[in-house]
Amino acid sequence: MAGTAQAQEQVYLVTGGCGFLGEHVVRMLLQQQEPRLREIRIFDLHLSPWLEELKTGPVQVTAIQGDVTQAHEVAAAVAGAHVVIHTAGLVDVFGRSSPKTIHEVNVQGTKNVIEACVQTGTRFLVYTSSMEVVGPNIKGHPFYSRGNEETPYEAVHSHPYPCSKALAEQLVLEANGRRVRGGLPLVTCALRPTGIYGEGHQIMRDFYRQGLRLGCRLFRAIPASVEHGRVYVGNVAWMHVLVARELEQREKLMGGQVYFCYDESPYKSYEDFNMEFLAPCGLRLVGTRPLVPYWLLVLLATLNALLQWLLRPFLLYAPMLNPYTLAVANTTFTVSTNKAQRHFGYEPLFSWEDSRNRTIRWVQAVEGSPS
Ligand SMILES: NC(=O)C1=CN([C@@H]2O[C@H](COP(=O)(O)OP(=O)(O)OC[C@H]3O[C@@H](n4cnc5c(N)ncnc54)[C@H](O)[C@@H]3O)[C@@H](O)[C@H]2O)C=CC1
Numbered sequence: 565m566a567g568t569a570q571a572q573e574q575v576y577l578v579t580g581g582c583g584f585l586g587e588h589v590v591r592m593l594l595q596q597q598e599p600r601l602r603e604i605r606i607f608d609l610h611l612s613p614w615l616e617e618l619k620t621g622p623v624q625v626t627a628i629q630g631d632v633t634q635a636h637e638v639a640a641a642v643a644g645a646h647v648v649i650h651t652a653g654l655v656d657v658f659g660r661s662s663p664k665t666i667h668e669v670n671v672q673g674t675k676n677v678i679e680a681c682v683q684t685g686t687r688f689l690v691y692t693s694s695m696e697v698v699g700p701n702i703k704g705h706p707f708y709s710r711g712n713e714e715t716p717y718e719a720v721h722s723h724p725y726p727c728s729k730a731l732a733e734q735l736v737l738e739a740n741g742r743r744v745r746g747g748l749p750l751v752t753c754a755l756r757p758t759g760i761y762g763e764g765h766q767i768m769r770d771f772y773r774q775g776l777r778l779g780c781r782l783f784r785a786i787p788a789s790v791e792h793g794r795v796y797v798g799n800v801a802w803m804h805v806l807v808a809r810e811l812e813q814r815e816k817l818m819g820g821q822v823y824f825c826y827d828e829s830p831y832k833s834y835e836d837f838n839m840e841f842l843a844p845c846g847l848r849l850v851g852t853r854p855l856v857p858y859w860l861l862v863l864l865a866t867l868n869a870l871l872q873w874l875l876r877p878f879l880l881y882a883p884m885l886n887p888y889t890l891a892v893a894n895t896t897f898t899v900s901t902n903k904a905q906r907h908f909g910y911e912p913l914f915s916w917e918d919s920r921n922r923t924i925r926w927v928q929a930v931e932g933s934p935s
């Protein structure tokens with residue numbers, strides 16, 4: 565009996581568990597049949613209907629509607645959890661939310677999660693950071709090609725999203741070693757995905773819809789030579805699950821560390837990479853070189869930013885093209901590292917072929933293929 569109780573003792577909390585990545589983390593935790601897992605708590609501002617179907621399995625699934633900016637709600641959700649996987653965040657590079665809101669959710673929300681761990685005695689915290697904490701910086705320096713966690717880069721931000729992710733990551737890493745209730749040290753680490761793709765990726769869906777509207781075409785805007793790091797959502801989720809599992813055994817090695825999320829996805833430009841999925845769904849990318857000169861894109865992006873500012877009192881104008889998204893899309897950033905493999909034995913669970921097929925099937929199922 566004691567063995568059974570011991571075997572099923574752990575409670576995991578996934579904040580943002582109803583988001584694009586969060587859903588994959590939750591499903592992965594259940595699929596991998598984490599041996600000691602008794603309960604998964606899913607904490608999110610908006611709870612999704614698919615949660616209901618998960619409630620019939622052997623692991624208790626508890627849905628908690630809550631806001632990470634509310635310290636008491638976070639503390640109540642964290643109490644009794646062994647591990648917190650903190651993926652909740654406001655992902656906004658288009659200017660939909662105010663900088664203050666982005667800061668509140670991403671920075672204050674993360675502070676609340678850390679303090680809740682300390683107060684309630686939760687020892688293990690996995691934070692979903694981002695490649696954006698590195699760059700591009702406000703000085704316009706090129707990102708790096710095939711960089712790793714040690715590659716030097718002057719990370720100085722002004723855009724609210726990367727600012728908030730960088731601050732939150734710093735808080736998480738600094739919290740490593742703090743004494744939690746009961747006297748034991750908190751063990752934290754941060755995972756930095758590059759651009760995530762896969763089932764549920766809304767921007768991919770937006771590009772697909774845009775292509776359909778334009779007669780099954782998309783027009784190249786970024787040179788094919790600008791490579792942008794991408795990683796499959798299933799592998800990002802798998803990395804979170806592995807880190808959560810291994811943090812206890814390897815706290816000295818992994819505590820306070822950052823890890824880029826990587827897999828076998830090929831190095832390509834943002835647009836060429838998207839075409840890996842959109843071409844089999846009937847779209848084509850027009851042009852081997854950008855059809856619009858770069859200076860014109862910069863001008864349009866600046867105009868969009870100006871329009872957004874002018875129209876803000878009346879309506880929300882938040883197009884995909886703005887100076888920041890243009891800078892990210894137009895600056896090479898790819899990672900090549902094996903730190904996660906060395907530190908906790910990570911190998912991608914999904915091959916590139918599998919990741920690609922799953923994503924194609926999702927695009928086809930979501931929208932239906934054009935005839
Ligand atoms: N999508 C991407 O390419 C990348 C995302 N990330 C990070 O991964 C994490 C997850 O991102 P996605 O799944 O793409 O975003 P998402 O928007 O699909 O998911 C975020 C989830 O957090 C929840 N949330 C937002 N504000 C909240 C609040 N105040 N209280 C509680 N829950 C709240 C949302 O309801 C949503 O379910 C974020 O922290 C993001 O910064 C990092 C790198 C790349």
Ligand SMILES: C[C@H](CCCC(C)(C)O)[C@H]1CC[C@H]2[C@@H]3[C@H](O)CC4=CC(=O)CC[C@]4(C)[C@H]3CC[C@]12C
Binds near residue numbers: 884
């Ligand atoms: C929307 C951008 C592509 C638009 C191309 C244009 C301007 C020519 O129309 C996307 C290009 C790169 C994306 C970002 C990148 O993948 C890294 C990210 C990490 C995160 O943590 C959140 C999302 C994002 C900022 C992602 C957002 C869309 C792009 C800017």
